[in-house]
Amino acid sequence: xxxxxxxxxxxxxxxxxxxxxxxxxxxxxxxxxxxxxxxxxxxxxxxxxxxxxxxxxxxxxxxxxxxxxxxxxxxxxxxxxxxxxxxxxxxxxxxxxxxxxxxxxxxxxxxxxxxxxxxxxxxxxxxxxxxxxxxxxxxxxxxxxxxxxxxxxxxxxxxxxxxxxxxxxxxxxxxxxxxxxxxxxxxxxxxxxxxxxxxxxxxxxxxxxxxx
Amino acid sequence: xxxxxxxxxxxxxxxxxxxxxxxxxxxxxxxxxxxxxxxxxxxxxxxxxxxxxxxxxxxxxxxxxxxxxxxxxxxxxxxxxxxxxxxxxxxxxxxxxxxxxxxxxxxxxxxxxxxxxxxxxxxxxxxxxxxxxxxxxxxxxxxxxxxxxxxxxxxxxxxxxxxxxxxxxxxxxxxxxxxxxxxxxxxxxxxxxxxxxxxxxxxxxxxxxxxx
Numbered sequence: 001x002x003x004x005x006x007x008x009x010x011x012x013x014x015x016x017x018x019x020x021x022x023x024x025x026x027x028x029x030x031x032x033x034x035x036x037x038x039x040x041x042x043x044x045x046x047x048x049x050x051x052x053x054x055x056x057x058x059x060x061x062x063x064x065x066x067x068x069x070x071x072x073x074x075x076x077x078x079x080x081x082x083x084x085x086x087x088x089x090x091x092x093x094x095x096x097x098x099x100x101x102x103x104x105x106x107x108x109x110x111x112x113x114x115x116x117x118x119x120x121x122x123x124x125x126x127x128x129x130x131x132x133x134x135x136x137x138x139x140x141x142x143x144x145x146x147x148x149x150x151x152x153x154x155x156x157x158x159x160x161x162x163x164x165x166x167x168x169x170x171x172x173x174x175x176x177x178x179x180x181x182x183x184x185x186x187x188x189x190x191x192x193x194x195x196x197x198x199x200x201x202x203x204x205x206x207x208x209x210x211x212x
Numbered sequence: 213x214x215x216x217x218x219x220x221x222x223x224x225x226x227x228x229x230x231x232x233x234x235x236x237x238x239x240x241x242x243x244x245x246x247x248x249x250x251x252x253x254x255x256x257x258x259x260x261x262x263x264x265x266x267x268x269x270x271x272x273x274x275x276x277x278x279x280x281x282x283x284x285x286x287x288x289x290x291x292x293x294x295x296x297x298x299x300x301x302x303x304x305x306x307x308x309x310x311x312x313x314x315x316x317x318x319x320x321x322x323x324x325x326x327x328x329x330x331x332x333x334x335x336x337x338x339x340x341x342x343x344x345x346x347x348x349x350x351x352x353x354x355x356x357x358x359x360x361x362x363x364x365x366x367x368x369x370x371x372x373x374x375x376x377x378x379x380x381x382x383x384x385x386x387x388x389x390x391x392x393x394x395x396x397x398x399x400x401x402x403x404x405x406x407x408x409x410x411x412x413x414x415x416x417x418x419x420x421x422x423x424x
Contacts, residue, residue, distance in 0.1 A: 014392065127402075132392040179389045180226065180344040184411075185397035190339075195418040199396075202414050206407040 005030050005204050008104045008123065010116040012130045012168070012176070015160040016138030018188045018196070019131035020112055025197045027110040030204075036112040039099055046102070047095035057092045059113055059167045093171055113164070117181065118172035127207060129200055130182040134189035183207070217242050217416050220316045220335065222328040224342045224380075224388070227372040228350030230400045230408070231343035232324055237409045239322040242416075248324040251311060258314070259307035269304045271325055271379045305383055325376070329393065330384035339419060341412055342394040346401035395419070 009026065013019020020036050027034035035042075040058060044051035093115075100119045103109055104126070117128040133141075139153050148156060168176035179185050184203050186196045221238065225231020232248050239246035247254075252270060256263035305327075312331045315321055316338070329340040345353075351365050360368060380388035391397050396415050398408045 130391045130397075177391045179342045179391045179394070179397035180399075182391070182397065183399050183402050185342075185391035185394065187392075187395050190395050191415070191418055192422055195422060198418060199411070199415060203403070203411060206403055206410060210404055210407060 003030060003201055003205065005032065005108050006125060006208065007108055007204055008120060008126045009108075009110045009200070009204075010120065010126060010128045011110065011112045012117060012128070012182070013113065014132050014138065014177070015157050015164070016142040017131045017133035018137075018141060018193050021193050022131055022188065022196045022200070023110045023112045025193065026200055029197065029201065030108070030110075032107075033103075033109040034112075035103060035109060039096060039103075039111070039114060042103070043092075043095045043099040046099055047091075049092060049095055053088065054092055054096070057089045060089070060163045115168055115171050118168070118174065127184075127204065128182045130177060130179075130185040131196065132177070132185065132187045132189075134187070137189045215242060215413055215417065217244065217320050218337060218420065219320055219416055220332060220338045221320075221322045221412070221416075222332065222338060222340045223322065223324045224329060224340070224394070225325065226344050226350065226389070227369050227376070228354040229343045229345035230349075230353060230405050233405050234343055234400065234408045234412070235322045235324045237405065238412055241409065241413065242320070242322075244319075245315075245321040246324075247315060247321060251308060251315075251323070251326060254315070255304075255307045255311040258311055259303075261304060261307055265300065266304055266308070269301045272301070272375045327380055327383050330380070330386065339396075339416065340394045342389060342391075342397040343408065344389070344397065344399045344401075346399070349401045 009023070009032075011019050011023040011026075013022075023036065024034050037055075037058075040054035041051055043049075044054050096114055097119050100111060100114065100116050103111065104120050104123060108125075117126070120126045138157055142148070142153050142157060143150065146156070165176040168174070174181045177185075184200070186199060188196050191199060221235070221244075223231050223235040223238075225234075235248065236246050249267075249270075252266035253263055255261075256266050308326055309331050312323060312326065312328050315323065316332050316335060320337075329338070332338045350369055354360070354365050354369060355362065358368070377388040380386070386393045389397075396412070398411060400408050403411060
Protein backbone atom coordinates (compact mmCIF):
# COMPACT_ATOMS: atom_id res chain seq x y z
CA UNK A 1 0.00 0.00 0.00
CA UNK A 2 1.24 3.47 -0.82
CA UNK A 3 2.59 5.28 2.25
CA UNK A 4 0.37 8.18 3.27
CA UNK A 5 1.54 11.32 5.02
CA UNK A 6 0.06 14.38 6.62
CA UNK A 7 3.45 16.14 6.69
CA UNK A 8 4.82 19.14 4.88
CA UNK A 9 8.34 18.21 3.93
CA UNK A 10 11.09 20.77 3.43
CA UNK A 11 14.38 19.81 1.82
CA UNK A 12 17.45 22.01 2.20
CA UNK A 13 20.46 20.84 0.25
CA UNK A 14 24.06 21.41 -0.65
CA UNK A 15 24.47 22.20 -4.34
CA UNK A 16 24.92 18.94 -6.25
CA UNK A 17 23.86 16.69 -3.37
CA UNK A 18 20.80 15.42 -5.23
CA UNK A 19 18.36 17.14 -2.85
CA UNK A 20 16.01 18.13 -5.67
CA UNK A 21 15.95 14.58 -7.03
CA UNK A 22 15.33 13.15 -3.56
CA UNK A 23 12.49 15.61 -2.97
CA UNK A 24 10.97 14.85 -6.36
CA UNK A 25 11.04 11.07 -5.88
CA UNK A 26 9.62 11.49 -2.42
CA UNK A 27 6.72 13.58 -3.69
CA UNK A 28 5.98 10.96 -6.36
CA UNK A 29 6.12 8.06 -3.92
CA UNK A 30 3.95 9.87 -1.39
CA UNK A 31 1.62 11.27 -4.04
CA UNK A 32 1.96 14.88 -2.88
CA UNK A 33 2.88 18.10 -4.76
CA UNK A 34 6.50 19.10 -5.32
CA UNK A 35 7.79 22.67 -5.34
CA UNK A 36 11.30 23.72 -6.22
CA UNK A 37 11.65 26.37 -8.92
CA UNK A 38 7.90 25.95 -9.39
CA UNK A 39 7.60 28.17 -6.34
CA UNK A 40 8.98 31.12 -8.25
CA UNK A 41 6.24 30.97 -10.86
CA UNK A 42 3.50 30.76 -8.24
CA UNK A 43 5.01 33.56 -6.16
CA UNK A 44 5.28 35.70 -9.27
CA UNK A 45 1.62 35.15 -10.14
CA UNK A 46 0.47 35.82 -6.59
CA UNK A 47 2.58 38.94 -6.04
CA UNK A 48 2.45 40.45 -9.52
CA UNK A 49 6.25 40.75 -9.54
CA UNK A 50 7.79 39.68 -12.85
CA UNK A 51 9.01 36.05 -12.80
CA UNK A 52 12.43 36.89 -14.24
CA UNK A 53 13.15 38.90 -11.10
CA UNK A 54 12.37 35.88 -8.94
CA UNK A 55 14.78 33.79 -10.97
CA UNK A 56 17.47 36.49 -10.77
CA UNK A 57 17.18 36.88 -7.01
CA UNK A 58 16.51 33.20 -6.28
CA UNK A 59 18.03 32.22 -2.92
CA UNK A 60 20.46 35.10 -3.00
CA UNK A 61 20.91 38.07 -0.79
CA UNK A 62 22.92 41.19 -1.57
CA UNK A 63 24.63 42.19 1.63
CA UNK A 64 26.05 45.58 0.72
CA UNK A 65 26.67 48.41 3.14
CA UNK A 66 24.35 50.57 1.08
CA UNK A 67 21.68 47.88 1.19
CA UNK A 68 21.86 47.75 4.98
CA UNK A 69 21.49 51.50 5.15
CA UNK A 70 18.52 51.31 2.84
CA UNK A 71 17.06 48.50 4.97
CA UNK A 72 16.87 50.81 7.97
CA UNK A 73 14.81 53.25 5.95
CA UNK A 74 12.36 50.74 4.56
CA UNK A 75 11.16 48.42 7.32
CA UNK A 76 8.31 45.98 6.77
CA UNK A 77 5.04 47.72 7.61
CA UNK A 78 3.37 46.69 10.86
CA UNK A 79 0.49 44.87 9.19
CA UNK A 80 3.08 42.58 7.57
CA UNK A 81 2.30 43.79 4.05
CA UNK A 82 5.08 44.42 1.58
CA UNK A 83 6.12 48.06 1.68
CA UNK A 84 6.25 49.25 -1.96
CA UNK A 85 9.46 51.16 -1.25
CA UNK A 86 11.26 48.13 0.18
CA UNK A 87 14.37 46.88 -1.70
CA UNK A 88 13.48 44.40 -4.41
CA UNK A 89 15.19 41.34 -2.94
CA UNK A 90 13.25 41.75 0.30
CA UNK A 91 10.00 42.10 -1.61
CA UNK A 92 10.83 38.91 -3.42
CA UNK A 93 11.68 37.09 -0.20
CA UNK A 94 8.37 38.16 1.36
CA UNK A 95 6.38 37.20 -1.74
CA UNK A 96 7.96 33.72 -1.60
CA UNK A 97 7.32 33.66 2.14
CA UNK A 98 3.59 34.22 1.50
CA UNK A 99 3.53 31.60 -1.25
CA UNK A 100 5.24 28.99 0.94
CA UNK A 101 2.76 29.66 3.74
CA UNK A 102 -0.25 29.37 1.45
CA UNK A 103 1.05 26.15 -0.16
CA UNK A 104 1.58 24.61 3.28
CA UNK A 105 -1.96 25.51 4.26
CA UNK A 106 -3.28 23.49 1.32
CA UNK A 107 -1.83 20.26 2.77
CA UNK A 108 1.10 17.84 2.51
CA UNK A 109 3.78 18.72 -0.04
CA UNK A 110 7.53 18.77 -0.63
CA UNK A 111 9.26 22.17 -0.78
CA UNK A 112 12.93 22.45 -1.78
CA UNK A 113 15.12 25.29 -0.45
CA UNK A 114 14.07 28.93 -0.10
CA UNK A 115 14.11 28.98 3.72
CA UNK A 116 10.87 26.97 3.78
CA UNK A 117 11.91 25.34 7.07
CA UNK A 118 12.28 28.77 8.62
CA UNK A 119 9.14 30.21 7.04
CA UNK A 120 7.09 27.29 8.38
CA UNK A 121 8.74 27.05 11.81
CA UNK A 122 6.26 26.33 14.59
CA UNK A 123 3.98 24.34 12.25
CA UNK A 124 3.89 20.89 13.88
CA UNK A 125 3.22 19.12 10.58
CA UNK A 126 6.48 20.32 9.06
CA UNK A 127 9.47 17.97 8.79
CA UNK A 128 12.82 19.46 7.81
CA UNK A 129 15.57 17.55 6.02
CA UNK A 130 19.05 18.61 4.96
CA UNK A 131 20.93 16.74 2.24
CA UNK A 132 24.72 16.71 2.00
CA UNK A 133 27.04 14.74 -0.28
CA UNK A 134 30.70 14.02 -0.89
CA UNK A 135 32.72 16.58 -2.85
CA UNK A 136 33.33 13.97 -5.56
CA UNK A 137 29.67 13.08 -6.09
CA UNK A 138 28.56 16.70 -6.06
CA UNK A 139 31.13 17.52 -8.70
CA UNK A 140 30.02 14.61 -10.90
CA UNK A 141 26.38 15.62 -10.61
CA UNK A 142 27.03 19.27 -11.45
CA UNK A 143 29.29 18.33 -14.39
CA UNK A 144 26.48 16.20 -15.84
CA UNK A 145 23.83 18.87 -15.35
CA UNK A 146 25.58 22.11 -16.35
CA UNK A 147 27.63 23.05 -19.37
CA UNK A 148 30.64 24.29 -17.44
CA UNK A 149 34.41 23.90 -17.73
CA UNK A 150 35.75 21.18 -15.43
CA UNK A 151 38.21 23.44 -13.64
CA UNK A 152 35.45 25.86 -12.73
CA UNK A 153 33.10 23.37 -11.08
CA UNK A 154 34.60 23.53 -7.58
CA UNK A 155 34.27 27.28 -7.56
CA UNK A 156 30.72 27.12 -8.91
CA UNK A 157 29.70 24.71 -6.13
CA UNK A 158 31.42 26.75 -3.44
CA UNK A 159 29.80 30.00 -4.57
CA UNK A 160 26.33 28.50 -4.93
CA UNK A 161 26.46 27.02 -1.42
CA UNK A 162 27.81 30.28 -0.04
CA UNK A 163 24.94 32.15 -1.70
CA UNK A 164 22.37 29.71 -0.28
CA UNK A 165 23.95 29.90 3.17
CA UNK A 166 24.04 33.72 3.11
CA UNK A 167 20.41 33.86 2.05
CA UNK A 168 19.35 31.44 4.78
CA UNK A 169 21.50 32.94 7.52
CA UNK A 170 20.30 36.43 6.66
CA UNK A 171 16.57 35.78 6.57
CA UNK A 172 16.44 33.22 9.40
CA UNK A 173 18.10 33.48 12.80
CA UNK A 174 19.79 30.13 12.26
CA UNK A 175 22.82 28.73 10.47
CA UNK A 176 22.41 26.87 7.17
CA UNK A 177 23.52 23.23 7.46
CA UNK A 178 23.67 23.22 11.26
CA UNK A 179 22.38 19.79 12.30
CA UNK A 180 20.27 21.19 15.11
CA UNK A 181 17.94 23.03 12.70
CA UNK A 182 16.68 19.92 10.96
CA UNK A 183 14.77 16.76 11.75
CA UNK A 184 17.26 14.68 9.86
CA UNK A 185 20.42 15.37 7.87
CA UNK A 186 21.40 12.78 5.30
CA UNK A 187 24.60 12.28 3.31
CA UNK A 188 23.31 11.14 -0.09
CA UNK A 189 26.74 9.80 -1.07
CA UNK A 190 26.37 7.20 1.65
CA UNK A 191 22.73 6.23 1.08
CA UNK A 192 22.30 6.86 -2.63
CA UNK A 193 19.25 8.82 -3.86
CA UNK A 194 16.86 5.91 -3.31
CA UNK A 195 18.32 5.17 0.11
CA UNK A 196 17.74 8.77 1.18
CA UNK A 197 14.14 8.59 -0.06
CA UNK A 198 13.58 5.34 1.86
CA UNK A 199 15.15 6.81 4.98
CA UNK A 200 12.93 9.90 4.86
CA UNK A 201 9.85 7.75 4.34
CA UNK A 202 10.88 5.61 7.29
CA UNK A 203 11.44 8.74 9.36
CA UNK A 204 7.97 10.00 8.46
CA UNK A 205 6.41 6.69 9.50
CA UNK A 206 8.22 6.80 12.87
CA UNK A 207 7.34 10.44 13.44
CA UNK A 208 3.68 10.17 12.45
CA UNK A 209 3.38 6.86 14.29
CA UNK A 210 4.64 8.50 17.50
CA UNK A 211 1.88 11.08 17.25
CA UNK A 212 -0.97 8.60 16.82
CA UNK B 213 16.31 -12.34 13.56
CA UNK B 214 18.72 -9.99 15.26
CA UNK B 215 20.14 -7.38 12.87
CA UNK B 216 23.83 -7.94 12.21
CA UNK B 217 26.33 -5.25 11.34
CA UNK B 218 29.91 -4.95 10.24
CA UNK B 219 29.99 -1.20 11.01
CA UNK B 220 31.81 0.86 13.59
CA UNK B 221 29.29 3.39 14.80
CA UNK B 222 30.27 6.77 16.21
CA UNK B 223 27.74 8.93 18.02
CA UNK B 224 28.37 12.62 18.54
CA UNK B 225 25.74 14.39 20.59
CA UNK B 226 24.51 17.62 22.08
CA UNK B 227 24.53 17.51 25.88
CA UNK B 228 21.20 16.14 27.09
CA UNK B 229 20.06 14.92 23.66
CA UNK B 230 20.03 11.26 24.76
CA UNK B 231 22.97 10.34 22.51
CA UNK B 232 24.51 8.05 25.11
CA UNK B 233 21.21 6.22 25.66
CA UNK B 234 20.68 5.85 21.91
CA UNK B 235 24.20 4.49 21.49
CA UNK B 236 23.76 2.09 24.39
CA UNK B 237 20.44 0.69 23.13
CA UNK B 238 21.90 0.37 19.66
CA UNK B 239 24.87 -1.62 20.96
CA UNK B 240 22.51 -3.93 22.87
CA UNK B 241 20.21 -4.46 19.90
CA UNK B 242 23.12 -5.09 17.54
CA UNK B 243 25.05 -7.14 20.09
CA UNK B 244 28.25 -5.11 19.78
CA UNK B 245 30.44 -3.40 22.43
CA UNK B 246 29.65 0.10 23.69
CA UNK B 247 32.23 2.72 24.64
CA UNK B 248 31.49 6.07 26.19
CA UNK B 249 33.33 6.90 29.43
CA UNK B 250 34.55 3.28 29.30
CA UNK B 251 37.08 4.60 26.77
CA UNK B 252 38.82 6.63 29.45
CA UNK B 253 39.56 3.57 31.56
CA UNK B 254 40.92 1.62 28.59
CA UNK B 255 43.02 4.56 27.38
CA UNK B 256 44.37 5.01 30.90
CA UNK B 257 45.39 1.34 31.12
CA UNK B 258 46.98 1.37 27.66
CA UNK B 259 48.89 4.63 28.10
CA UNK B 260 49.82 4.37 31.77
CA UNK B 261 48.40 7.87 32.35
CA UNK B 262 46.35 8.08 35.55
CA UNK B 263 42.58 7.67 34.90
CA UNK B 264 41.64 10.75 36.95
CA UNK B 265 43.49 12.88 34.44
CA UNK B 266 41.46 11.41 31.59
CA UNK B 267 38.27 12.27 33.45
CA UNK B 268 39.49 15.78 34.21
CA UNK B 269 40.46 16.50 30.60
CA UNK B 270 37.59 14.55 29.02
CA UNK B 271 36.49 16.23 25.78
CA UNK B 272 37.94 19.56 26.81
CA UNK B 273 40.67 21.67 25.39
CA UNK B 274 42.47 24.56 27.08
CA UNK B 275 43.01 27.19 24.46
CA UNK B 276 45.22 29.65 26.27
CA UNK B 277 47.76 31.92 24.65
CA UNK B 278 50.44 30.29 26.75
CA UNK B 279 49.28 26.84 25.66
CA UNK B 280 49.59 27.82 22.03
CA UNK B 281 53.10 29.08 22.61
CA UNK B 282 53.95 25.83 24.35
CA UNK B 283 52.37 23.86 21.48
CA UNK B 284 54.88 25.34 19.05
CA UNK B 285 57.71 24.10 21.20
CA UNK B 286 56.47 20.58 21.67
CA UNK B 287 55.29 19.14 18.37
CA UNK B 288 54.34 15.48 18.02
CA UNK B 289 57.46 13.54 17.07
CA UNK B 290 57.74 12.35 13.47
CA UNK B 291 57.20 8.69 14.29
CA UNK B 292 53.79 9.65 15.73
CA UNK B 293 54.74 8.66 19.28
CA UNK B 294 53.71 10.83 22.20
CA UNK B 295 56.46 13.29 23.04
CA UNK B 296 56.96 13.09 26.83
CA UNK B 297 57.29 16.87 27.01
CA UNK B 298 54.00 17.50 25.20
CA UNK B 299 51.28 19.31 27.18
CA UNK B 300 49.13 16.90 29.16
CA UNK B 301 45.85 17.47 27.33
CA UNK B 302 47.49 16.61 24.01
CA UNK B 303 49.01 13.46 25.49
CA UNK B 304 45.56 12.51 26.67
CA UNK B 305 44.00 13.20 23.28
CA UNK B 306 46.61 11.04 21.55
CA UNK B 307 46.23 8.21 24.05
CA UNK B 308 42.47 8.22 23.41
CA UNK B 309 43.20 8.44 19.68
CA UNK B 310 45.26 5.21 19.92
CA UNK B 311 42.59 3.50 22.01
CA UNK B 312 39.81 4.43 19.57
CA UNK B 313 41.88 3.10 16.66
CA UNK B 314 42.63 -0.18 18.41
CA UNK B 315 38.99 -0.70 19.44
CA UNK B 316 37.86 -0.10 15.86
CA UNK B 317 40.35 -2.66 14.63
CA UNK B 318 38.75 -5.29 16.84
CA UNK B 319 35.46 -5.01 14.95
CA UNK B 320 31.97 -3.49 15.09
CA UNK B 321 31.21 -1.31 18.13
CA UNK B 322 29.52 1.90 19.22
CA UNK B 323 31.76 4.80 20.33
CA UNK B 324 30.25 7.94 21.87
CA UNK B 325 31.96 11.35 21.50
CA UNK B 326 35.71 11.97 21.80
CA UNK B 327 36.23 12.87 18.11
CA UNK B 328 35.91 9.18 17.18
CA UNK B 329 34.44 10.15 13.78
CA UNK B 330 37.53 12.23 13.07
CA UNK B 331 39.98 9.70 14.47
CA UNK B 332 38.47 6.98 12.26
CA UNK B 333 38.00 9.07 9.11
CA UNK B 334 38.82 7.18 5.94
CA UNK B 335 37.77 3.84 7.45
CA UNK B 336 34.99 2.70 5.14
CA UNK B 337 33.25 0.67 7.86
CA UNK B 338 32.66 3.72 10.03
CA UNK B 339 29.22 5.35 10.20
CA UNK B 340 28.93 8.71 11.93
CA UNK B 341 25.77 9.98 13.63
CA UNK B 342 25.02 13.27 15.35
CA UNK B 343 22.17 13.57 17.85
CA UNK B 344 20.43 16.85 18.60
CA UNK B 345 17.34 17.60 20.70
CA UNK B 346 14.99 20.42 21.64
CA UNK B 347 16.08 22.82 24.37
CA UNK B 348 13.11 21.70 26.51
CA UNK B 349 13.91 17.98 26.32
CA UNK B 350 17.60 18.48 26.92
CA UNK B 351 16.84 20.52 30.01
CA UNK B 352 14.45 17.86 31.34
CA UNK B 353 17.01 15.12 30.78
CA UNK B 354 19.83 17.02 32.49
CA UNK B 355 17.59 17.97 35.43
CA UNK B 356 16.76 14.30 35.98
CA UNK B 357 20.36 13.16 35.72
CA UNK B 358 22.31 15.83 37.63
CA UNK B 359 21.83 17.36 41.04
CA UNK B 360 21.87 20.95 39.84
CA UNK B 361 19.80 24.06 40.56
CA UNK B 362 17.10 24.66 37.94
CA UNK B 363 18.26 28.14 37.04
CA UNK B 364 21.76 26.88 36.31
CA UNK B 365 20.82 24.13 33.85
CA UNK B 366 20.76 26.31 30.71
CA UNK B 367 24.23 27.57 31.45
CA UNK B 368 25.49 24.05 32.23
CA UNK B 369 24.18 22.77 28.87
CA UNK B 370 25.60 25.72 26.96
CA UNK B 371 29.04 25.37 28.54
CA UNK B 372 29.20 21.61 28.07
CA UNK B 373 28.31 21.89 24.38
CA UNK B 374 30.79 24.71 23.94
CA UNK B 375 33.49 22.57 25.55
CA UNK B 376 32.68 19.61 23.29
CA UNK B 377 32.61 21.85 20.22
CA UNK B 378 35.94 23.50 21.10
CA UNK B 379 37.53 20.09 21.64
CA UNK B 380 36.22 18.77 18.33
CA UNK B 381 36.97 21.89 16.30
CA UNK B 382 40.48 22.08 17.72
CA UNK B 383 41.55 18.48 17.14
CA UNK B 384 39.71 17.94 13.85
CA UNK B 385 39.66 20.25 10.85
CA UNK B 386 35.86 20.25 10.89
CA UNK B 387 33.04 21.97 12.75
CA UNK B 388 31.15 20.10 15.46
CA UNK B 389 27.46 19.65 14.58
CA UNK B 390 27.91 20.60 10.91
CA UNK B 391 25.57 18.28 8.99
CA UNK B 392 28.15 17.61 6.28
CA UNK B 393 30.47 15.77 8.69
CA UNK B 394 28.04 13.00 9.52
CA UNK B 395 26.20 10.18 7.81
CA UNK B 396 22.99 11.12 9.54
CA UNK B 397 21.94 13.78 12.05
CA UNK B 398 18.85 13.03 14.09
CA UNK B 399 16.72 15.22 16.34
CA UNK B 400 15.82 12.87 19.21
CA UNK B 401 12.97 15.14 20.34
CA UNK B 402 11.22 14.33 17.08
CA UNK B 403 11.89 10.59 16.94
CA UNK B 404 12.14 9.66 20.61
CA UNK B 405 15.05 7.50 21.81
CA UNK B 406 13.62 4.28 20.32
CA UNK B 407 12.77 6.02 17.04
CA UNK B 408 16.36 7.23 16.72
CA UNK B 409 17.64 3.69 17.39
CA UNK B 410 15.27 2.28 14.74
CA UNK B 411 16.31 4.95 12.25
CA UNK B 412 20.00 4.24 12.74
CA UNK B 413 19.40 0.50 12.37
CA UNK B 414 17.45 1.18 9.18
CA UNK B 415 20.25 3.42 7.93
CA UNK B 416 22.78 0.65 8.60
CA UNK B 417 20.68 -1.84 6.66
CA UNK B 418 20.43 0.54 3.68
CA UNK B 419 24.14 1.38 3.81
CA UNK B 420 25.37 -2.20 4.18
CA UNK B 421 22.81 -3.40 1.65
CA UNK B 422 24.17 -0.90 -0.92
CA UNK B 423 27.62 -2.37 -0.49
CA UNK B 424 26.60 -5.99 -1.00
